[in-house]
Amino acid sequence: MKEINFITTENGDDIIISLCSQGxxxxDVSSFIMMRTPKFEPLLEPHERGICLSWEDEDDIVVIADRISINRNEIHIKTRNKTENHKFNIKQISDEDYKSLLKQLEIINFDKSAIIIKD
Incomplete structure (x- = not known):
């Protein structure tokens, strides 16, 4: 399970959550990115819409979140294609970052395209 040290978020044309791990x-920082661009989503096929997932260095791979389970210790993300699952330890992020993460998950999931479970 990848350990996350901090998060960054962005609300603009793109809605972004970056889960950042520091070596x-x-x-030496790597980021797992959850992203949406609401103004362009109507141009996509329905199966292409939703929360896009990627590692910062994998630009060509588009994977969509299906289910996100989160508690104060970890976040577990299941994908629509069921072949990829991502599990992150978020114990080290600040309480402020955790609250921001919960709020940003609601924003990025504006159309309820993914199931979000908060424990």
Whole structure:
């Protein structure tokens, strides 16, 4: 399970949640990204709409979230294609980041395209 140290969020044309993991070198940060661009989604086929998931270095792969389970210790993301699941330890993020993450999940899931379970 990947350990997350902090998160970043963005609300603009894109709605973004980045789960960030820092290595031993402070400059060594990797991010798992959840993203939507609501103004362009009507142009997509229905099966292509939803919360897109990717690692920051995998631009060509589009995977859509189906179910997100979250509690104060971890977040578990299941995908529509059922071949990928992502589990992250979020114990180390601040309480402020956790509250921000919960709020941003509601924003990014504006059309209830994914099931979100908060424990």
């Amino acid at each position: 031993t070198n402070p400059l």
